[in-house]
Amino acid sequence: MVEHKRFGNLLPHTILWIGIAIVAFPVYLAFIGSTHDAATIANGQMPPTPGPYFLENYYRTIFVGTSATTREPVATMILNSFIMAVGIAVGKIAISIISAYAIVYFRFPLRMSFFWIIFITLMLPVEVRIYPTYKVAADLSMLDTYAGLILPLIASATATLLFRQFFMTVPDELVEASRMDGAGPIRFFWDTLLPLSRTNMAALFVIMFIYGWTQYLWPLLITTRDDMQTIIIGIKKMIVTSDALTEWQLVMCTVMLAMLPPVLVVIGMQRLFVRGLIETEK
Amino acid sequence: MAGVTLDEVRKVYAGGVDAVRGVSFNVPDGHFCVLVGPSGCGKSTLLRMIAGLETITDGRVTIGGQVVNDIEPSERDIAMVFQNYALYPHMNVYDNLAYGLRNRRTPKPEIETRVREAARILEIEQLLARRPRELSGGQRQRVAMGRAIVRKPKAFLFDEPLSNLDAKLRVSMRVEIKKLQRALATTSIYVTHDQLEAMTLADMLVVMNAGRVEQIGPPLAVYERPATTFVASFIGAPPMNLLKVSAAEAAALIDGAAIGIPDSGAVLGVRPEELSLAADGTKPAGGMAIELNVIAVERVGPETFVYGALDRGGELIVRLPGQAAPAPGERVKAVARREKLHLFSADGQRRLIN
Numbered sequence: 001m002v003e004h005k006r007f008g009n010l011l012p013h014t015i016l017w018i019g020i021a022i023v024a025f026p027v028y029l030a031f032i033g034s035t036h037d038a039a040t041i042a043n044g045q046m047p048p049t050p051g052p053y054f055l056e057n058y059y060r061t062i063f064v065g066t067s068a069t070t071r072e073p074v075a076t077m078i079l080n081s082f083i084m085a086v087g088i089a090v091g092k093i094a095i096s097i098i099s100a101y102a103i104v105y106f107r108f109p110l111r112m113s114f115f116w117i118i119f120i121t122l123m124l125p126v127e128v129r130i131y132p133t134y135k136v137a138a139d140l141s142m143l144d145t146y147a148g149l150i151l152p153l154i155a156s157a158t159a160t161l162l163f164r165q166f167f168m169t170v171p172d173e174l175v176e177a178s179r180m181d182g183a184g185p186i187r188f189f190w191d192t193l194l195p196l197s198r199t200n201m202a203a204l205f206v207i208m209f210i211y212g213w214t215q216y217l218w219p220l221l222i223t224t225r226d227d228m229q230t231i232i233i234g235i236k237k238m239i240v241t242s243d244a245l246t247e248w249q250l251v252m253c254t255v256m257l258a259m260l261p262p263v264l265v266v267i268g269m270q271r272l273f274v275r276g277l278i279e280t281e282k
Numbered sequence: 283m284a285g286v287t288l289d290e291v292r293k294v295y296a297g298g299v300d301a302v303r304g305v306s307f308n309v310p311d312g313h314f315c316v317l318v319g320p321s322g323c324g325k326s327t328l329l330r331m332i333a334g335l336e337t338i339t340d341g342r343v344t345i346g347g348q349v350v351n352d353i354e355p356s357e358r359d360i361a362m363v364f365q366n367y368a369l370y371p372h373m374n375v376y377d378n379l380a381y382g383l384r385n386r387r388t389p390k391p392e393i394e395t396r397v398r399e400a401a402r403i404l405e406i407e408q409l410l411a412r413r414p415r416e417l418s419g420g421q422r423q424r425v426a427m428g429r430a431i432v433r434k435p436k437a438f439l440f441d442e443p444l445s446n447l448d449a450k451l452r453v454s455m456r457v458e459i460k461k462l463q464r465a466l467a468t469t470s471i472y473v474t475h476d477q478l479e480a481m482t483l484a485d486m487l488v489v490m491n492a493g494r495v496e497q498i499g500p501p502l503a504v505y506e507r508p509a510t511t512f513v514a515s516f517i518g519a520p521p522m523n524l525l526k527v528s529a530a531e532a533a534a535l536i537d538g539a540a541i542g543i544p545d546s547g548a549v550l551g552v553r554p555e556e557l558s559l560a561a562d563g564t565k566p567a568g569g570m571a572i573e574l575n576v577i578a579v580e581r582v583g584p585e586t587f588v589y590g591a592l593d594r595g596g597e598l599i600v601r602l603p604g605q606a607a608p609a610p611g612e613r614v615k616a617v618a619r620r621e622k623l624h625l626f627s628a629d630g631q632r633r634l635i636n
Contacts (some may be wrong), residue, residue, distance in 0.1 A: 173368035176335050181382035181429075182356035191381070195372040 002057060020117075027259070033252035034058070041248045053249065061253035064237050066201030074254050077231040080149075081213055084230055089149035089205045096156050097197065100163035101189055105175070115164075122157040126218050134221055148222045150229075153215065159204050166200050167193070202272035210262045231258045284346025284436040284470055285311045286332065291341035293327050295494075301327040304341065309437075309486060312467040314460070316501075319479035319490035320516070325576040326441060327474045328490075331608050333362050333439050337570045349451040356385070361430035362439040366446065367422045369414040375401075375425050376410040379432050400432040403462070421450045427459070431466065438463070444479065456482060470553060477517050479503065489513050513631030514551050520587065522624070523557075525550045531594070535572055536623070537565045543625070551624035554587070554601035559608065560617040568620035574598050576612045581605050590614070 013046040031043055036051035101116050102108075126133060133152045142148030151264040170193070219230045229237070235258060238251045266273070286309045293302040299523050302324040309315040318324040325566075332343055334355030342349050348360045361382075369378050379397045386395075391441030401407045404424045414422055421445065430438050439503040440459070444452045460483055474480055480487055481501045489496040489504065497509040501517075508514035508522070515521040527535065529551045530541040535550070552570065565571040577597075586607040589602040600616050608614050625634040 122476070171368065173364045173366050174370070176355075177335075177364060177370075177429075178332065179335065179355045180360070180362050181379070182385035187385065192370055198372075230558060250294070262611035 029132070030252045030255045034249055034256050036249055037247070038247055040248055042245070049260045056225050057249050058257075059255050061250050066247050066250050071245070072226040072229065074234060074257055076227055076230065077229060077234040077254075077260070080146075080228060081230040081232065081258075082147045083146050083260070084215070084219070085212035087146065087259050088215075089208035091150060091154040092156040093204055094207050096159035097152055097163050097194075097201070100160050100167055100179070101193065103160075104164055104167040105185070118160050119158050120157075121155060126153060137222060137271050138230050142222070144223055144225045144228045149219055149228075150212075152222075152230060153212065153218060156208070159208070162191065162200065162204065163197065166197060170196060199272050199275045202269050202275075206265055206273045209265050212261050213258075283481050284469060285313075285343075285392060285552075286315075286437055286471060287344040288328075289342040289344070290594060291328065291331060291343060292339045292436050293324070293331060293336065294339045295418075302331070305493075305495050306341075306516040307495065307498055307522065308353045308486055309469055309471060311469055313485045314463050314470045314472065314483055315486045315488060316472045316474060316484035317481045317488045317532075318474055318477060318516070321475055324493040325473045325475075327443055328380075329439055329471060329478075332437075336362075344386050350467060355463070357411055359436045360439055361433045361435040361437075362431050363426045363443045365442045367414075367426040367443075369422060369425055369429075371414055373446060374411050375406065375417075377427075378414070378425055379410075379428050382429065382433050387424075388555050393445065396432045396434070397428075400428040403431065403465075404428050405460075408630055419453060421449050421457055423447060427462070430561060431462070435468070435473065440470065442474055443472075444474075445476075452479075457558055459483065477519065481517070489516060505635070506550075508624065509624050510552065511549050514624060514626070518520050518553055520554050520601065521551045522551045522632075524626075525596065525598075526628070536570045537620075545636075547628045549626040549630055551626060552618045552622060554599040556618050556622035557598070557600040557616045558618070559588075559602065561615050564617045565617055569618055570620075571615055571617045572598065573613060573615050574600075576608050576610050576614060578610055579607050581607065588614075590616070 010134065024207050032048060032050055034057055036046060036053040037057075040046055040051060061074045063075060103111060103118075110267065119266060137148045137152060140148075142151070174192060175188060178192055210249060214232060214237075215230070216232050219233050220236075223233065225231050231254065233249060235254050238254060238280050239246050288308070289306050291302060291538075292300075296302055305328060307315075307317075317328060319325050327336060332345075332354065334350065338351050338373055343351060345358055346623065347359065371382065373381065376397060380393050380399060383393045383396065384435050397410075398407070404427060405422065406424050406428060406561055409417060409421060409425070414425065417425065425444065430565050444455055447455060454480055459472075463483075472479075472483055476636065479480075481582075484501045486498065487501045487504050488498050491512050497513045504513060505517055508517060511524055515524060517534045526547060527543070528547045529545060532543045550570075561570065568617055572592065574592055576590050578589040580587040580589075583604070583605070586602045586605055588602060588607055590597055590600065598616065623635070625636060626632060
């Protein structure tokens with residue numbers, strides 16, 4: 001900021017703190033909930049301080065699972081979610097960087113048509129094409145498989161467009177210098193374009209990982225077996241509305257655990273992520 | 283090492299634009315050829331065709347006796363220095379230099395020796411571990427040249443390599459390029475729009491305009507005897523004074539005008555530096571004299587430029603040594619010797635005398 005008045009920052013800070021409190025309070029509450037036993041939560045008078053059941057609750061959640069509903073330990077769900085999210089992120093990056101490379105650097109018939117076809121798929125997220133996609137996945141017997149979880153979500157117009165925009169900023173002279181240096185299209189891609197795209201790939205990975213991790217509708221459809229469900233689905237299944245008692249302390253543990261990997265990915269890749277969005281290494 | 287020969291080379295772009303309209307010349311082995319011309323004259327296109335980065339519509343390009351029209355750039359055994367250097371941003375200087383050799387499967391120890399040698403020649407040894415973005419413009423320029431010389435190619439191609447440098451650095455790099463080329467004795471083709479660069483670097487100057495060659499020759503010969511009015515005004519700064527004259531006007535201007543001016547008239551050219559102010563107003567024998575009203579005087583130290591308006595219309599620039607000069611508003615007489623006059627056909631396409 002330009003101004004440095006002694007109290008000039010007071011108002012913005014107050015607003016920021018209020019905002020943080022609003023966002024953080026539910027998370028705090030979830031954490032508190034995950035450290036009490038079922039009875040404390042159920043009687044409606046949960047104290048605002050951590051309870052003594054932290055280790056027991058998390059141990060039960062991760063390795064045993066709820067007694068009534070999903071019966072599957074959350075460790076399995078986390079593994080499933082992780083495979084799905086990484087698969088989607090890596091797959092999306094791999095597919096879109098290759099298609100962007102083709103569209104930007106090669107002249108072939110109907111090049112622009114292909115580009116617009118890819119562009120149009122922006123309007124066709126899974127929710128829109130859910131029945132045909134399900135049918136295809138089912139016919140290919142991909143129900144209850146990782147392939148079924150990952151593949152239908154892999155095509156990404158957004159990532160292709162992002163890479164296309166980035167490739168168009170790479171100077172043509174670099175391509176020409178590579179040609180003079182005896183590097184063919186594949187070499188240019190591996191030796192020059194990929195290293196230059198590193199920060200963009202990192203940024204996309206973060207976004208796509210979170211996208212994959214928070215998928216709800218598609219995993220709900222494609223998985224029926226308990227040992228294939230993702231953690232997001234697991235949370236939903238743990239909350240029972242019928243006569244059984246919801247084990248809220250375990251639900252809260254699961255919620256906390258579900259939050260952890262995206263947070264770690266963001267923190268771990270923050271530096272690359274920000275660089276990828278604001279600057280390019282040229 | 284090898285010479286480069288162009289034979290009726292043409293380039294027509296897909297949109298029907300004639301970029302190069304039949305260019306032929308031969309750069310002998312070890313010579314430094316400079317292609318010079320205004321922007322859009324096709325000089326860069328021509329260079330890129332020699333490099334293999336553009337297809338050749340018609341004609342033949344021969345490098346070292348081998349027609350290279352259909353040969354990939356990397357197999358033409360040439361190296362190019364680009365305007366923006368085109369260094370690989372993610373590789374350090376060493377890898378930038380070594381990349382082309384690695385792609386050619388040169389054995390590792392040889393790469394090492396060649397890179398070290400090139401770095402020594404260009405005095406960039408202490409920069410080998412740095413990334414391009416940590417280098418100054420001049421250093422990047424050296425690395426770009428290093429990338430060309432490690433390959434030991436048959437020919438160097440330079441595409442306006444100095445245009446991104448500041449004026450001072452440009453002069454010193456110009457001298458270095460010339461020294462380097464002398465030392466390596468590698469055939470070089472250099473594209474520039476800067477006539478000073480062209481004059482100082484070239485063994486052989488190719489002046490281009492609108493996709494055609496206007497004149498080929500040693501730089502001083504081109505300066506002394508420009509073939510067309512385009513060359514006359516392009517080479518030399520300030521440009522040559524060009525006056526459209528009829529036979530009668532020429533007779534009045536030039537003493538004993540027995541130079542055979544056609545009835546259609548001609549273009550009379552005289553360089554600003556060949557004009558001097560005559561105090562007594564007498565014409566040198568056989569030379570020319572013209573009166574002008576001084577409208578502006580620029581003193582730059584070692585020389586002075588006098589801008590004068592002519593009675594017949596138009597302007598004349600006189601370049602005088604030192605600082606003595608008339609004041610604006612004065613009426614002076616400028617004279618030039620006979621052998622320093624240039625005469626061109628009225629359309630400017632042909633030289634009429636000597």
